[in-house]
Amino acid sequence: MLIISLILGSSLSSYDETALVSSAFRVLRTMVAAWLREVSRFRNVFADYQIIHFYRWLRSPGALLYDPALRKTLLGLMRKLFVQLVSEFRRLGAEVVFADFNRIILNTKKRCFRDDSLVSCPSFEIVVMSILTPSDLGRSDLGPIWEGGGLLFCVTF
Helix, strand or coil: CHHHHHHHHHHHHHHHHHHHHHHHHHHHHHHHHHHHHHHHHHCCHHHHHHHHHHHHHHHCCCCCCCCHHHHHHHHHHHHHHHHHHHHHHHHCCCEEEEECCCEEEEECCCCCEECCEECCCHHHHHHHHHHCCHHHHCCCEEEEEEECCEEEEEEEC
C-alpha cells in the first residue's frame, strides 16, 4: 500500500490542491470578470489598476493574496491557453519564431510592399485579432516588424 501511495502521491496531491482551491478560484474569476466589465463599460481606472496588479499579488509570496496551490492552478491554466494560442497560429500557417508568456513573434512568410515601404498585411492582422479577443487575453498589441525578406508580426501582451 505504501508503494502505491508513493507512486500515485503526486497526482493525488495535485488533484487535492485543485479541489481545495476550486472555490477560491471561482470567487477570483468572478471578481476579475467584474473588474473587466467595469473597465470596458465605465472606463473605471481603479478596476484597471486591480487587473494590472492582480497576477503580481497572486505570485508574490509576500502578498496577502498569495496561495501556492492557487498560483499552481492558475499557472496550469495559463500554460494551457498559451499552448492553444500557439497551436492556432501554427494551424493558420504562421511560423512561431519565439514565444513566451509576454511576447509571440510570428513569421508569416508574406511580403507586403507598396512603393518600397512596409505596409501591414490586413488579412493576417484581422485573423490574429480575431484570435486575440479582449475577453480572452485582455491587452495585446499587434505590430508588423520588417525583418529581411519577409514580414514578422510581434504580438505583445
